[in-house]
Amino acid sequence: MPDVTRLDKSVRRRTVLATGAAGAGVATVAAGVSAPAEAAGRRHFQHGVASGDPTAHRVVIWTRVTPTAASTPGSGKGPRVEVVWEVAKDRKFRKVVRRGTFTTGPDRDHTVKVDVGKLAPATWYFYRFRYRGTVSRVGRMRTAPGMLSLPGHLRFGVVSCANLQAGWFTAYRALAKRNDLHAVLHLGDYLYEYGPGQYGYGFDDVDIRKHQPAHEMVSLADYRQRHAQYKRDADLQDLHAKYPFIVTWDDHEVTNDQWRAGAENHNDDEGNYKRRRARAHRAYDEWMPARMDGTAALGDGDRLYRRLRFGRLAEISMLDLRSYRDQQVETAAPTPVPAAEAEVSDPDRTLVGRQQMLWLKRSLSRKRVQWKIIGNPVMIAPVTFAQVPQEIVGPINDVTGLIPMDGLPYNVDQWDGYTDDRREVLSYIRNHQIKDALFVTGDIHSGWACELPYDPATYPAQGDSAGVEFVCSSVTSNNLKDITNTPPRTTSRAVEQVIMENNRHIKYLNFDDHGFSVLDITAKRAQMDWFIIGDRADKTTTVNHTASWRTLSGSGKVQAVDRPVG
Numbered sequence: 272m273p274d275v276t277r278l279d280k281s282v283r284r285r286t287v288l289a290t291g292a293a294g295a296g297v298a299t300v301a302a303g304v305s306a307p308a309e310a311a312g313r314r315h316f317q318h319g320v321a322s323g324d325p326t327a328h329r330v331v332i333w334t335r336v337t338p339t340a341a342s343t344p345g346s347g348k349g350p351r352v353e354v355v356w357e358v359a360k361d362r363k364f365r366k367v368v369r370r371g372t373f374t375t376g377p378d379r380d381h382t383v384k385v386d387v388g389k390l391a392p393a394t395w396y397f398y399r400f401r402y403r404g405t406v407s408r409v410g411r412m413r414t415a416p417g418m419l420s421l422p423g424h425l426r427f428g429v430v431s432c433a434n435l436q437a438g439w440f441t442a443y444r445a446l447a448k449r450n451d452l453h454a455v456l457h458l459g460d461y462l463y464e465y466g467p468g469q470y471g472y473g474f475d476d477v478d479i480r481k482h483q484p485a486h487e488m489v490s491l492a493d494y495r496q497r498h499a500q501y502k503r504d505a506d507l508q509d510l511h512a513k514y515p516f517i518v519t520w521d522d523h524e525v526t527n528d529q530w531r532a533g534a535e536n537h538n539d540d541e542g543n544y545k546r547r548r549a550r551a552h553r554a555y556d557e558w559m560p561a562r563m564d565g566t567a568a569l570g571d572g573d574r575l576y577r578r579l580r581f582g583r584l585a586e587i588s589m590l591d592l593r594s595y596r597d598q599q600v601e602t603a604a605p606t607p608v609p610a611a612e613a614e615v616s617d618p619d620r621t622l623v624g625r626q627q628m629l630w631l632k633r634s635l636s637r638k639r640v641q642w643k644i645i646g647n648p649v650m651i652a653p654v655t656f657a658q659v660p661q662e663i664v665g666p667i668n669d670v671t672g673l674i675p676m677d678g679l680p681y682n683v684d685q686w687d688g689y690t691d692d693r694r695e696v697l698s699y700i701r702n703h704q705i706k707d708a709l710f711v712t713g714d715i716h717s718g719w720a721c722e723l724p725y726d727p728a729t730y731p732a733q734g735d736s737a738g739v740e741f742v743c744s745s746v747t748s749n750n751l752k753d754i755t756n757t758p759p760r761t762t763s764r765a766v767e768q769v770i771m772e773n774n775r776h777i778k779y780l781n782f783d784d785h786g787f788s789v790l791d792i793t794a795k796r797a798q799m800d801w802f803i804i805g806d807r808a809d810k811t812t813t814v815n816h817t818a819s820w821r822t823l824s825g826s827g828k829v830q831a832v833d834r835p836v837g
Contacts, residue, residue, distance in 0.1 A: 309406055316400060316407035318344075318499055319508035322515040323560030324579060325415045325454060327392040330515060331567045332356060333560040334400045334407055335382045335502070342381055344499030345492035351376035354383050355401040358390070362397050362409055379569055380495045382557045386567035392417035410512040413453055416582035418639075421794070425581050426451055426836065428514065429788040429799070431458040431521070431648075431713025432745035433501075436471040436478045438807025440506040442746045442787040445802065445814040447509035449789075451837050455514050456587070456790070458713030458743065459521025459648040461559070462501045464488050464536065472808060473749065474756035479808050487526075489541050494554035502558065511560075518561050519575055519589040521648040521714055525551040528684055530598045531624075549573075576627050578634055585792050588634035589646035595624025600683045615688050622649075622689035623696075631696065635705050641824070642792055643705070647712040649685040651693060652721035652740045655773050685714070697725055700737040706825045708738030709797055711790060716745035718788070718801045720779035720820035720829045731775045736827035741799040741820065743788040744781065747807050751782035759783045778829050779820055786814070791836040796821045800835035 318335040334354070335344070342349030351374060358369040369390070373383045383400060390396065393416040400407040416422045428446040446455065463470060466486040471478045483500045484493055501507060522528055525548050528535035537544050552573040556563050564572030573594070580586045597620045614620065623631060635643050686693040700708055710723070719742035724730035744750070751763045763782035771777050784803035791798045798821035805812035819832040 311405035312402075312407050315402050315405045318502040319511055320398065320400065320407050320410040321511035321560040322398065322410055322412035324517060324562050324577070325413060325515045326579060327415050327417050328390050329386055329388045330390065330396070330412045330414060331384060331386050331560045331562060332358070332398045332410065332412070333382070333384045335380070335499070335558070336375060336400070336402050337381065338402070342377070344380055345495035347377045347492070349377050349381060352381075352402065356383070356385055356387075356398065357401070358387055358396050358398045360394075360396060364397065364399070368396070380554070380557050384557075384560065384567045384569070386562065390414050392420065393422065408512055412515045415580065416584070418580060418582065420582040422582050422584050423793065425453055425585055425792040427790045428452050428455040429458065429711060429743045429790050430455065430746055431743055432460040432716055432748040434460075434463045434470065434745075434748040435480050435501060435504065436463070436465070436467065436482055437749060438472055438479050438747040438785075439810045439812070440504055440746060441804040441807070441810075441812050441814065442785070442802075443504075443510040444506040445804070446787055447506065447513045452514050452789070455510065455516050456646055456711060457516055457518040458646055458711065459519055460523045460713065460748065461518065461520070462497055463523045463748075464497070464526045473753045489547055491550040491554060494551050495557070498554055498558035516560060517579060517587060517589060517646065518559055519591060519646050519648055520555065520593065522593055524555055525593070528599065529593050530596045531594060533598065576630060580640060583640055584794065585642040585644055586634065586637055586640040587644045587646055588631065590623070590631065590648060591627065592622055592648045595627055596622045596689070600688050615683060616690045618691040620689060620691065622686060622692045628692065628695065632699050635696075635700060635708060636703060641794060642707045642709055642797060644792075645708070645710045647710045647740070649714045650682065650712050650719070650740065650742060651686040651696075651710050652719070652723055652776065653687055653693070653727050653774070654682060654770065654777070655727070697723060697737040701725055706827075707797075709822065710738065710740040712740055712742040715742065716748050716750040716785075718742060718744045718779065718781040718784070718818065719777060720799065722776040722778070722828055724776045727774070727776070736776065738827055739797070739822040739829050741788070741790065744784055744786050744801065744803070746787065747785055750785065779818060779831070781818065784817065789836065794824065796823050798832060798836055
């Protein structure tokens, strides 16, 4: 994407350190913000503020400025402007520690993304942006613990699959009300590509809120407008302002079931797929508080896999399982079953990509950190369905894509469709005696707690496990209950029981509910709590705890827990 890189070379960044007498002067100016300036700031900073990718000394901060009425997202209109950013130790900005300016314009959709450095480890900071005498809302962020420190615990919100058309973001609202998190892990499908009427709420695909623009996003302007619409959601704005995000993408950030050279939801009349993906990745780079290719500078590249270390307790490795994968195996007739079986295990096919595979192995081998947390966009635990009744195979596939109609026991969009990659990862864990590998996963609109068998055939007798996988449910996207239009705990309960009977390493499964999870890490254990919401169509619906599972350090096993952390 040489044109993408070229577009950003004219963007000017200037950063100053506010210390000593100079810092005192900055603090005095920064603290004097009037109520009219704050009100005007809501007009100029309509899309909120966000932070992300915290390290011990750096955090990315983000906003978008709307300098004129014509400067709408995706319009390509408006002047180049200079925005001031400030980071302080207090909410009233009397103790400003970092301050600088950032020049933005229509070439980057008037977004602002700054990688703020020279911060203290394990410290809460406040940040905001200023433009022409107005000020944004205040955001809060926290740096990671120092490299050699051993924090008592780490606690993360865990979310994925937030379809704005399918309901209100109650899960985000509930997480934003908590005061006990360090960051939020978003495991993919931060937004959806579909137009109104294409993928909504429940069996009839009702649009609780209609996507903008009013068609499937394909152009750069489309992706920018859709990101802007999601960033206008009040609950998502509150959560971004409260905690730093650590994100990766799955498929819907570009289009459904994408692979490195195409996608299920990409047609010839939509143009060249790789150009479409480049537009989607550029908009993601502009609108998300994440480092691409290790930097916050726009256009440096589109490598999203990266590591974030939290002292000696944990390191999070966020995977990208879309950009490098081979095309999914075709399992529908007339493909012969033996041929498809051979293809999913073909060592020349990859989900992860060879370069990322080497990187993942290095992540798992890090000896100075205890918990190796893998931010995993699609499920790695093997799943077979030998006894699932054929009449419910279709409805399950509408939600999860788990069961090929020809009876193949693979989810070919996930690690089950690329079994040699999974074998390579799990064998590496076994051969190098790696402990405390924890895969945290989104994608399939359901909650799971699984062990990771080296060999599913011998697992029931031997119980050998390479690690643990916790899967969070969807924020709003339809699940099995919604697609089948059946009451809770009826059809889904029967399916859950059959799946767990056929897969003894799966200990918990919930096909019914939407919500979020909370992951708490200590030296002794890692625990995931699942929280569920009521009706997605109800903006004020309830939130309740439904299940908790943990893995003890060194065990590679999961066990049920009576109550959530905190």
